[in-house]
Amino acid sequence: MQAGPRSEVKTTCPYCGVGCGVLASVAPSGEVTVRGDADHPANFGKLCSKGSALGLTTGLEGRVLTPEMGGKPASWDAALDLVAERFSETIARHGPDSVAFYVSGQLLTEDYYVANKLMKGFIGSGNIDTNSRLCMASSVAGHRRAFGEDIVPGLYEDFEDADLVVLTGSNLAWCHPILYQRLLAAREKRGTKIVVIDPRRTATADECDLHLAIDPGMDVLLFNGLLAHLERAGIVDRSFVDASTTGFAEALAIASADGSSIADVAQRCGLAEADVRLFYELFAATDHTVTVYSQGVNQSAHGTDKVNAIINCHLATGRIGRPGMGPFSVTGQPNAMGGREVGGLANQLAAHMGFENPVEIDRVARFWNAPDIARKPGLKAVDMFRAVGEGRIKALWIMGTNPAVSMPDARRVRAALEACDFVAVSDVTRNDTTRYADVFLPAATWGEKSGTVTNSERRMSRQRSFLPLPGEARPDWRIICDVARRMGFDAAFDFEGPAAIFREHAALSAYENHGERLFDIGALEAISDADYETFAPRLWPQPRAGEPSRRLLGSRFPTQDGRARFVPVRQEGVALNVDASRPIALNTGRLRDQWHTMTRTGRVPRLMSNAPEPALEIAPEDARSLGLKDGDLARVSSQYGFARARVSVSEAQKPGNAFLPMHWNGQFSANGGVGPLATPITDPFSGQPELKHVPVEISREAVAWAGILITRRELRPTGFVHWTRRPADGGWVYTLSGTETPDEGILLCRLLFDASPRSQLVEYTDRRGLTYRAAALDADGALAEALLVAQPGQLPPGDWLETLLASGEPLSSTERMALLSGRSPVPVASVGRIVCSCFNVDVNRIAASVAGGCRTIAAIGQATSAGTNCGSCRSEIRKIIDEIPLHAAE
Structure with a gap:
């Protein structure tokens, strides 16, 4: 009799910044199952479509499990020795600023901490930056300008306590679905108004009370106009402004000149005057207002000004630091906040200290016993890769991210990686970046590593391992410490595990901190290994003395005078303008x-x-x-x-x-x-x-032919104008197309098709050379591969062939005869595009339910379960309902 699954392990989802709690278990077969942790205060048991599918991502397909040097397997000792040697030699010849780390919000806080400590404290360069630079850096800069420290004052419960929630540059329904569901539940309960500011009509906008389809880049003007309106309407909280802020008059003067009237703001933002007026009046009349912003605000050449334009409106009304109100930055990665806490950005030190203050540099140097600590900021991501391309950075270590794809001007980034003297990559699988690696270091992934992450509301949670380390994979903290010790920094990196790193991180946060820095988790600096293992989710700060503060920035701010700063901002033009050539x-x-x-x-x-x-x-x-x-x-x-x-x-x-x-x-x-x-x-x-x-x-593109390849093999086609691939049960589906003549396209596709000996190979080419069909069966008579090529619009759907591939069963004689048609010999229900990924419900099933009388999202949910988990498919379900004529359901 087989034993049952082992006990569930409490861990945290590795996707967005919501930081959902997950319960994971492993069956004797190795199958991983996950469900939401009902006790976790971020999600109360809910998971989105990605989180619900986490158990399907823990297989070893595509994993690299052995260190590699020059693309060939190597021992850990050899690989680590080479990384340490090349970095040490480069520093000795060219100085510490000739090397760099580019890291990731996928790292746990403990990984981030030792990476930052090695680069800034002991190599002595600020050249460590993170892919969070691409998503949250403008929020960090805006917070520091306004508050004196990178503080998110809000809590998720504010979504439920607010009467108005403004979502600007945030497709919350898709990017943070669990927060979106909390917001919709609050709306149902208390009638919360929702305003969405976004150039696109997104799934989030489909549920809102007002959608402002603003022209891209005009956010500063819209919020400057709001600040001016709040003054004209007499809504400014003078007592709060006078007691707790500075710079209001200057910010208001620029805002009033920038947004002189609602009509002017509306015209310049590409909006209807009535809609802008309604937004301003809603904001002015609603004390409990939360403004949620994300990448649509941050990812801009004027992102910091956008952040401060939003914060200015909350400071002017005193709507900050209290329940149901405040500016709220939601992060895109699971540990973007943790990386900010330990100094993962090139312009920060650690524990919310920075390079601007020599006292703070000296403080961190003394704490780390690092006399050679960096004393100036390093290069930020875009500048870092520019320096790599120019040969100023000669050794680069990339950890857990894929800049060859994610960085802007990616062609130049790839050329820089190609030209770099030495590139080390720590990662889990091969990707577009790993092809440039001189050394590949196989890292542990979610489910295999342990540490902490911090979500968007400042809540620290544990990621715990529930799977053994596969092959020779190692956690990032250990890889970094092993390299540090080989570089001669043994004592500073003699950690026995992530709990010890966390203790040092907590101690640094409290070191010579007498309340000047709100980031303080000193109460945890002596946490035992056992307590670290049972660590329950909690908000920071967690100071040694006094009660932990849940709410921050109510009246006093971490600036020298204790006051928040209004930041005067002016609407600037977009970085690049459209023109006749690029309209x-x-x-x-x-x-x-x-x-x-x-x-x-x-x-x-x-x-x-x-x-x-x-x-x-x-x-x-x-x-x-x-x-x-x-x-x-x-x-x-x-x-x-x-x-x-x-x-x-x-x-x-x-x-x-x-x-x-x-x-x-x-x-x-x-x-x-x-x-x-x-x-x-x-x-x-x-x-x-x-x-x-x-x-x-x-x-x-003048496409002349189209093809589909359904196969068990994992390929990377070459020589095609266009191809895409997606996984299917039992294999992969490749869509192919080109601008060549159809006969040339058929030749290309036939080269891709596996023509090795099979038990049966059938193929067909029409006499005009416009159509080609081929199918191969394995020794058992099951479908191994099928290729269909035709003129655009003339390919049959691949549903049936995918079903055959997934089954792995020997084909009947009738099925074999029908193979080249691509269509089942007997009627089968067509599986359409999946709408609800949580429950795998396709568009055809939903459409059938609508035709059968289900005319509401709730009714569809009862019939199919679609839309009843994370709810991010609700807008798509509504569109299906609206598109099917009412008489079809009668």
Whole structure:
């Protein structure tokens, strides 16, 4: 009799900044199951589509489990010796600023801490930056300018206590679904008003009371106009402003000149005057107001000014530091906040100390016993890779991130990596960046490593291991410490585990801290290993003396005079303007079911089913003027590079704007990534690049043929104008197309097809050379591979062939005869695009339920379960309901 599954382990989801609690267990078969932790205060048991599928991401497919040097297996000793040797030699010859680390919000706080300590404390350079530079750096800079410290004053419960929630630059329904569900539940209970400010009509905008489809880049003007309106309407809280702030008059003067009237603001923002007036009046009349902002604000060449324009409005009304009110930055990564706490950004030290103050530099140097500590900021991400390309940085260590895809002007980043003298990469799988690695260090991933993360509301939670380390993989903290010891820094990196690192991190936060820095977790500096293992989620600060503060910035701020600072900001132009040659402004962002560059989610069939390939969303008016229609292959070009994607004509897009997802990379598509298009222009304060607006030219590719390959093999096609791939049960599905003549396309595809001896190989080519079909069966008579090539629009759907591949069963004679048609010989229910990834519910099943009489989202949920978990598919379900005529249900 088999033993049952082992006890569930409490851990934390590795995706967005919500920081959901997860219960994970492993069956004797090795199958991992996850469910939401009902006791965790971030999610109370709910998980989104990605979190619900975490158990499907823990397999070893695609993992690299042995160190590699020059692409060949190596021992850990040899690999670590080489990293330490090359970094030490480079520093000796060219100085400490000739080396750099580029790290990730996927690191745990303890990993981040030792990486920062090694680079800044002992190598003596500020050259460690993180991919959080691409998502949260403007919030950090805005917080520091206004509050004196990088403080998020809000808590998630504020979503439930607010009467008005303003979501600006935040597609909360897709990017932070659990927070979105908490908001909708509060709306149902108390009638919370929701305003969405976003150039696109997103899934979040579908549920709001007011959608302001602002022109890209005009956020400062909109909030400056709001500040001026609050003054005119007599809503400014004079007692709070006078007692707790400075700089109001200066900020108001610029705001009043910038947004002199509602009509002017509306015209310049591309909005209806009535809508702007309604927003201003709602904000003015609603004391309990929370303004939630994310990447649409941060990822801008003027992101810091946008953040301060928002904060100014909350300071003016005193709506900060109290329940149900305040500016609220929600982070994109699970440990973006933890990285900020330990100094993972190049312009920070550690424990919320910085390079601006020599006293703080000296304090950290004494605590670490690091006399050679860096005394100036290092290079931020975009500048760091520019320095790599120019040969100023000669040795680079990349940890847990994929800059060859995610960085702007990605072609130049790849050229820089190619030219760099020495590149080390710590990661889990191969990706577009690892191809440039001189040394690959196999790291542990979620489920295998232990440490802490901090979510968007300052809540520290434990990630715990529940799987053994596979192969020779090691946790990041250990890899970093092993290199540090080999570089001669033994005593400073003699940690026996993550608990010891956490204790030092906590002690540094309290060191010579007499309340000047609000980040203080000194009460945890002596936490035992046992208590660290049972560590329950908790908010910081956690000072040694006194009660922990849940709410911050109510009346006193961590500035020299204890007052918050209004920051005068003025609306500036966008980084680059559209013109006749590039008339469309391209925006980019996340999809509901994908994560970053898809190294985890891209291998889960149900997460790839909703959006199986990159799609360029474009407004109907622009599609008509450009001669584009749904399904066309488009070439998108900026001054930096190009991409290709299928066209999706969408009313959600404002004319003159387009949207391309951020996720696709060279592992899943040919030229489907947005990185080569994005501009490297950065915010002067935060160093965050402008990822939300780049002028592009869009043109139709004259596709002459299309193909589909359904196979058990994992391939990376070459020589094709366009290809994408997605996982399917039992294998992979490749979509192929090209501008060559159909016969040339068939030749290309036949080279891709596995023609090795099989028990049966069947194929067909029509006499005109326009159509080709082939199928191969394995020795047992099961489908191993099928290839269909035809002119565009003439391919049969691949559903049935995918079903055959997934079954692995020998085919009947009738099925064999039907193989080359691609269609089942008997009627079968068609499985359409997945709408609800949590419960794997497809569009056809939902449509059938609607036709059967379900005319509400709740009714669909009762019939199919769709939309009843994270709710991020609710807007799509509503569209299906609206598109099916009412008489169909009668």
